[in-house]
Amino acid sequence: MRLLGISIAYIRQRVGSASLNVALMSFGIATITLLLLLSVQFEEHLYKNAEGVDVVVGAKGSPIQLILSGIYHMDSPTGNVKITDAKQVMEHRAVGNVFPLALGDSWNGVRIVGSTSEYLASMGGEVERGSLWAHALDVVIGSDVASRWGVALGDTLISSHGLQEGGMDHPEHEMIVTGILKRTGRVTDRLIFTPVETMWALHSYGGGEEHSHDHGEVHGEADEHSHGDSLGQERESAQEVYDEQTWLAPEHNDKEITALLISYSTPLGAAQFPRFVNSETPLQAAAPAFEITRLVSILGVGLEAIQAFGILLILSSALSLLIGLMNAMKDRSYDLAIMRAMGGAKWKLFVIVLIEAVLLSTLGGLCGLALGHGAMHWMGQAFAEAQQFSFTGLRWIAQEWLILGGAVLIGALAGVIPAIRAAQTEIYQTLASSNS
Amino acid sequence: MFVELRHLQHQYPGSTTRLPFPDTEIAQGARHVLLGKSGSGKSTLLHILAGLLRPTSGEVWVDGVELGKMSDSALDRFRGDRMGIVFQQHHLIGVLTIEQNLALAATMVGKKASKQRIMHLLEALDIAPQARKRPSELSEGQRQRASIARALMNEPSILLADEPTSALDDSRAAQFMSMLAEISDSEQTTLVVATHDARIVPFFDHVTRLEDPS
Structure with a gap:
């Protein structure tokens, strides 16, 4: 039985709330990913097509x-x-x-x-x-x-x-x-x-x-x-x-x-x-270089607005994760007290909860990336005739590692407070309250 | 002596009552009961003995180590390695199977859970067929036996039990105590039980009576 196994068991116990956390994170990450794929490919097309023209x-x-x-x-x-x-x-x-x-x-x-x-x-x-x-x-x-x-x-x-x-x-x-x-x-x-x-x-x-x-x-x-x-x-x-x-x-x-x-x-x-x-x-x-920069900055305003929406979704998912875990800590107080009574160090309880948060945010991040790529690919196909540039979802951009890392980090941050609460579980008081 | 309690007193925060405890010595491998009415402080004493509660004053020595001088983390490790605790409520982890609950005891102290050890304990307590079941799928008696198995998982040198028979009728209480005494003997574990249940006193070698402080 590893700490990871304990975290997974707890996620399976609250599958509804966990799914909501994952879904919210997915939508946020998908929005950001889609924008990244779109803007990177769009800029590449802009510069590539202007190569050799001053x-x-x-x-x-x-x-x-x-x-x-x-x-x-x-x-x-x-x-x-x-x-x-x-x-x-x-x-x-x-x-x-x-x-x-x-x-x-x-x-x-x-x-x-x-x-x-x-x-x-x-x-x-x-x-x-x-x-x-x-x-x-x-x-x-x-x-x-x-x-x-x-x-x-x-x-x-x-x-x-x-x-x-x-x-x-x-x-x-x-x-x-x-x-x-x-x-x-x-x-x-x-x-x-x-x-x-x-x-x-x-x-x-x-x-x-x-x-x-x-x-x-x-x-x-x-x-x-x-x-x-x-x-x-x-x-x-x-x-x-x-x-x-x-x-x-x-x-x-x-x-x-x-x-x-x-x-x-x-x-x-x-x-x-x-x-x-x-x-x-x-x-x-x-000059293409100047006008492309101007065009990208004009389009950038719209893209930033959508990006802000994506970030808002990710923050909402982090908040939902935080609330979900805080409620879970309340439900699990006896479990946590028992673990401490069995000799479980505070840091182990902290890690169990943190793993849970990171697992959910990682899953949300991965689903979001897949969703973003899927959406980009669908858009590339669906609007192929209306575009002069071709777009594809079958492409990995290095910045996507940052998106995934960001999702994991945000999940971990959302998990810190519940994890601290878990680590601070008072054994005697909690167990005594269960006996009364 | 394996366990020594010296000049122990405890006062809960906000309480005006100070609980005095008699000096007690418990030999290794002995069966010892802390007998007292409700409010006499027997559960408090058991928790102090387990290192779950620090006394207001006095000393607790277990196997030559004074618990009061240990840091929280050292005490956690000591408790996990050397003590097994059976609580009044079984407190099994509901999201884990019975065998996972036993494995958890090993995980909490950083040991690798031995499948062999798990099955040995479950067979000894006659709940091996329930190994893959969750606590909610077991009867109350099976859950209680599972909690004993979990307490014995790390081969503790002392097994502490808090009011283990309070909800059982005479025959079941006797049956349970026989089983507890038998397994603590076979595991060569010192057994300390806190109870108000005088019916089970015959199962013990030594009795410490706790008086109502009022």
Whole structure:
């Protein structure tokens, strides 16, 4: 018979009250765990997707909106950028790598991103099946797009105008899937990639009659085709204009893109370049590192409120544990007196009660962690379609040891007062009162 | 002498009455009864002898050790190692089985409970089939025997019992005392019983009579 066995026997005796303690602790720990998993994965996604991008240049507007649309493809773009303006920006000596972004269309709600193969490579996009685009109107798709929609190589896609489902279709321009990307765990998994020229081709059609566009959707004012053009002619024409750097060709100076993703050639760029863009051009520069920090701090207020609720639940469970054990001490006073009479040292009685508290809080902590991971996994699955980022509950984060340790510590603290009371049991008085 | 009580007196806090106890000597292996009416202080004396209560004055020597000079923790250890106590109420731990109750006695003094010892005692007291049962599943008599087994678990050199027959009729009291005397003999334990029950006096070698202090 070990002290642990005695504690377990007492827990089994008051299984109802013990279950309540465990449940309360579980809910609190689950809330904290869920928030931890969510915030850590969210931040990781934010930073991972922004790797290699020091600054995003786009139309003036909200900097966060520019970052969200340009890097995470989560919001509407702030507007369009004329190629001539883009070129002016690119001439700055602080500019290193530049990736153009042409946005504005989607397929079944999946965003179509017009850029270059270099951009795709910088995002970790590696073709798993098929090949990279060879022509405009060729597309490569992210792994999630392929699996969710059952898209295969050679399939044709009709893009819709706008970034949400339900926009006006461009049936005249069928895009062909030439490649499917390897899974990256980044936003690339949920996007469709194509050359910038595809986006111009999609919007150049119209027989001289320009489509009405929202801000941020690329315009192809040149290269307009008549309604009577066949698809073959369209693709042929697009193929002619396609080349990795042709988007910078002088003949496209009157066209527009959505944004530029730029990495600096020198660390000093961070000090000079944004000021130059914001003051010398009609565009704005937004630094992902700064805006992500701002975004996280904005979201942090909400997360802290939920976290406070979780902590409140944990404290409630500690209080419930304390009250439950105090009542139990009252019921067990004769048992405790007998143990002391049998030679049981005070510290042994203290430890028996403390073990009971720690066992309950540990069980609550473990159940809470399991519940938190389960909830995160369910949320990741249930809302997968609505998110640009993927979340999973099948992941252990080092801080979870701290959560578990915290639960055990709180349980132990809640057990200290009842344990002291147990240790202070007066043998003679207690036994005498039972005889009277 | 194995047990010596010298100039013992005890006064409970808030009480105006001081209980005087006669000087007593108990030989090792003897059967000794502390006989007195209710209020005479026999249970108090038994608790003092067990080290559960510190007397107001006087000395208690057990096996050459003066209990009054021991620290609380040393007294706890001494009591657990050398004494077995059978209380008026059986006070078995309800959440544990009978064998666990016996094992608990060993655990409390830091000893490993011997399964063999547990079964030997339960068989000697004729309650072995109840080993895995909880106290609530036993009859009153079986519980009383279980409490004796628990008191003997650590092979004490002295077994103290407080009013063990107070609720028993003549035949059951005699039966119980026979069993207690027999097992204390077989365990070579000094037996000290505090009681008001004169029926059981014939089972003892020595009697200390306690007078009503009023």
